[in-house]
Amino acid sequence: MVLQFTHQVVPVFAARIACVLTAWLFMAAAVAQQINAGPYVPSPESVVADMLKVAGIGPTDFVIDLGSGDGRIVLTAAKVYGAQGFGVEIQDHLVKLSNEAARKEGLADRVKFVKQDLFKTDISQATVLTMYLLPNTVNMLSEKLQKELRPGTRIISHDYGLTGWIPEETRQFDLQDKIKISGVPTTIIFLYVVPAKVAGAWSSSLPSSQQRLQLELTQQVNKLGGTAKVGAREFTIEDAKIIGDLVTFRVPVERGKPLSFSGRVKGSAIEGTVETGGVRSPWSAALAAK
Numbered sequence: 001m002v003l004q005f006t007h008q009v010v011p012v013f014a015a016r017i018a019c020v021l022t023a024w025l026f027m028a029a030a031v032a033q034q035i036n037a038g039p040y041v042p043s044p045e046s047v048v049a050d051m052l053k054v055a056g057i058g059p060t061d062f063v064i065d066l067g068s069g070d071g072r073i074v075l076t077a078a079k080v081y082g083a084q085g086f087g088v089e090i091q092d093h094l095v096k097l098s099n100e101a102a103r104k105e106g107l108a109d110r111v112k113f114v115k116q117d118l119f120k121t122d123i124s125q126a127t128v129l130t131m132y133l134l135p136n137t138v139n140m141l142s143e144k145l146q147k148e149l150r151p152g153t154r155i156i157s158h159d160y161g162l163t164g165w166i167p168e169e170t171r172q173f174d175l176q177d178k179i180k181i182s183g184v185p186t187t188i189i190f191l192y193v194v195p196a197k198v199a200g201a202w203s204s205s206l207p208s209s210q211q212r213l214q215l216e217l218t219q220q221v222n223k224l225g226g227t228a229k230v231g232a233r234e235f236t237i238e239d240a241k242i243i244g245d246l247v248t249f250r251v252p253v254e255r256g257k258p259l260s261f262s263g264r265v266k267g268s269a270i271e272g273t274v275e276t277g278g279v280r281s282p283w284s285a286a287l288a289a290k
């Protein structure tokens, strides 16, 4: 059939070309937006084993590996520890390879791998999140991790740390296998625990005297500080820490006899104990304002 370019056909044809061009432009823009978080470089098997050990992984965990490569981290978590999870990866052939390995090893009911941009992946289901990505992309994820992950979720990063986060554990060792990957044998595994958000004013009282205790907590990721007002006296709180939903700090009300607080954050309350001079009493605080 010969296509006739009549005065009716030409506008229809031009409109179709315009549609195709627009679609191409959208696709090109989408591809351009996808950030390459790192080339495919598998973590050596011994590092995978250490990452999972540092995470303290178990059968109730749900592991998400961002940029899952051949799937080795999630597959090992399922095979050795009975965990569940998924990996996200942008390279099609690696996703296929990982799903094939899961099927062959009889793990497909517990783990899966999806072709997806890690920056656009919902990670809220994770109890353990792993990554081996470029240092700048690890840091680009910082806000997403704080926003989407639940308090207590463990983050394990191979070689590159999260700026502004205090690691709960850092394991550093030399591994000959790493020389061909990064030119040096140095290997670092960082463990972080996602903190609850506690910045703000909390009101409470001291169990012994029923004196009013007002806390003003400041927080930058998992760096905690602040002040405590006991009656008219104000103190800078000491040794403040937040690990997941566990808050601990000391108030130096009396020299050599500080009040040591420890409590779990439950929504807008903290429930725990206060200890001084070897005596421990129940203690709680309520969020007054953020």
Ligand SMILES: C[S@@+](CC[C@H](N)C(=O)[O-])C[C@H]1O[C@@H](n2cnc3c(N)ncnc32)[C@H](O)[C@@H]1O
Binding pocket: 034, 035, 036, 037, 038, 039, 040, 041, 042, 043, 065, 066, 067, 068, 069, 070, 071, 072, 073, 088, 089, 090, 091, 094, 116, 117, 118, 119, 131, 132, 133, 158
């Ligand atoms: C260094 S490899 C780590 C592989 C695996 N996690 C491991 O430790 O063995 C990083 C992986 O991230 C993938 N990747 C890079 N950018 C990505 C993105 N935006 N979304 C999903 N995967 C990405 C790469 O294709 C690569 O396979």
